[in-house]
Amino acid sequence: MSQTTLQGRNRVGGATWATFIIAALFFWSMWAIGFSPDRLGKLPAQMVEVLGFFWPADMAYGWDRVMPAIAESIQIAWIGTIIGALFSLPLALLGARTLFPKLARGVKLISAITRAFPEILLAIYFVPIVGLGPFGGALAIGISSIGMLTKLGAEVVDSLDHGPIEAVEAAGGSRILALRFAVLPQVLPEIIAHWLFRFELNIRASAVLGVVGAGGVGGVLLNTLRYRHFDKAAAVLVLTILIVLVIDMVSGEIRRRIIRG
Known part of the structure; x- marks a missing residue:
């Protein structure tokens, strides 16, 4: 055989x-x-x-009470995304095996540990420290974003063309100059697209954090359901879904334009 x-x-x-x-x-x-x-x-x-309990929706309540809470959720998601972007960019470079093989394993371990904690658990931890409100929610989303964006960014860096890096170093440039002029121009468009995608995910996450007192529209939804005001809860859900869909469409179009160059 x-x-x-x-x-x-x-x-x-x-x-x-x-x-x-x-x-x-x-x-x-x-x-x-x-x-x-x-x-x-x-x-x-x-x-x-x-x-049937949720119909008809009390849209008057939605515009008066829900829109400010949705705006707060968007602000939480935006601040959390900025935190994740600022910290994940250098970590993604350090976590690339092709650039820093000795540091990459430790950076990816930290990234994996960070990703292991859901945003709501991080919010439960931060709320007693910083108090009730959106600040704790922004910190929770920011730390969670660092883990995911570091992993995705390191994968982008690992897949880039190393010809420009070798050219810079052959001309006498340092590793810092190679990162500045050979690595970042190649990877930034795709990394920024990942940042926008993470912002979309953070919008959804921020809508839930209010349940634990971390600000946003989740607290409003919890109160309406707690007191069985289903018509008001329907307004919260309808407006939240519509806003998230609009943000997804706009962000998706921006990401496509960035990737196409």
Whole structure:
């Protein structure tokens, strides 16, 4: 029997075992969350019933109370994105294996640890330190953004063309000059696109942080649901979704223009 045939059989056997393991994990997870066909069949009718509580939406309340809270959420997301961008750019350069192989492993470990903490857990930690309000939310989003943007930025730097770097260093330029004139011009457009994408994600995250007292529209939504003012909660949801969609479209168009150059 040829070696090629044995390798083919090993791949098929490995794929079979992988499929079996995935299927077993899927059914075990379904059992753990209490899934049943009966509950799934009742879900559409229950969703329609609950949605009926939210109709009609009290849009007057939305404009008076919700828009300032949405503006605060956008400000939280913007400040958090700026914090992430400022700190992640140098960390992304240091985390590139092709530029700083000795430092890259430590930087990526720090990035991974930072990404392991969801924004809401960071907000729960910061609120007792800095007090209730949007400042704690901005810090939470900023730290979370640093981890993600560092990872994405380091991957961009690792994939760049090293010809210009070698040309600068061959001409007697230092590593700092190579970063300034050979690396940054190549990677900044894509890194800025990642910053804008992270801003979109931060808008969604900031809308939830108000639940733990970190400012934004989440606190308004929590209060309306707590007192069963479903018409007002509907206004919060409608306006928040509309604003997020508009920001996504604008940011997406800017990112496409940046990447196309």
